[in-house]
Amino acid sequence: MLELKEQVAIVTGGARGIGRGISLTLAQQEASVVIADLLEEEADSTVTEIKRSGGFAIFIKTDITSLESVESMVATAKDHFGPIDILVNNAGWDRIIPFAETTPEFWNKIIDINFKGMLNCIYSVMDDMILKNRGKIINISSDAARVGSMGEAIYAGAKGAVISFSKSLARELARNQINVNVICPGPSSTPMVDEMKAESEFAEKILSSMDRIIPLKRMGLPEDIANAVVFLASKEADFITGQVLSVSGGLTMV
């Protein structure tokens, strides 16, 4: 068992989808989980489920695109559970739109949530991790960043920045025994994917072909990604840093 007893974990976007799976799985391994999200109802339901199973969790309403909001969330989290051991930068947002049809407002929204949101969160927890000479940072990117993805050029660019940044930060923080790694989910069944399919025929066509195209013949599930997060958060992964792990049923093998 990859035990995370007495570890405090922040999961951004932990209210629903992959983040919910990560929160539930970290709590099963006995971590205390802080869900930092905008969605109150969904976050409350995830917290309730964790508590019902005997785990520890709180929801702190947070907009990761605001440094002020993130700093306030980290302060509240520390008051409640103590210093942060694990940061999972999972919150993200995307829509499938050909680049030519996108707008600068759309670019900014994608970059603010998927890239700058991660910067705000790491910036707000890293000093404490440096002081303790220990910490695990796990950033959720996407296979779109590794191999490209039609209709996701801006998103793939922002998620590619997550990978490049993570490798550089892993080098900077290695002397402080802080591990920085990246997980790249492939297409996974989540509310975000349901929304994309509902909003666009183009997205529906691409995403509906995935069960056939993915070598392991199904889309990812939140728990598939969550299990990889738990491993990277555990002491068993102390010697792994600056790495990128695809969890995609074999869709990408590069």
Ligand SMILES: NC(=O)c1ccc[n+]([C@@H]2O[C@H](COP(=O)([O-])OP(=O)(O)OC[C@H]3O[C@@H](n4cnc5c(N)ncnc54)[C@H](O)[C@@H]3O)[C@@H](O)[C@H]2O)c1
């Ligand atoms: N689902 C997929 O197919 C897939 C594939 C590759 C990568 N990913 C990545 O996995 C992560 C989770 O995606 P998902 O599919 O579960 O999405 P989702 O929309 O179902 O969940 C994302 C969560 O992030 C939260 N969030 C969004 N903006 C926020 C903000 N500004 N501040 C705080 N919280 C915010 C949302 O409220 C939501 O709870 C994202 O980073 C996404 O890019 C998903």
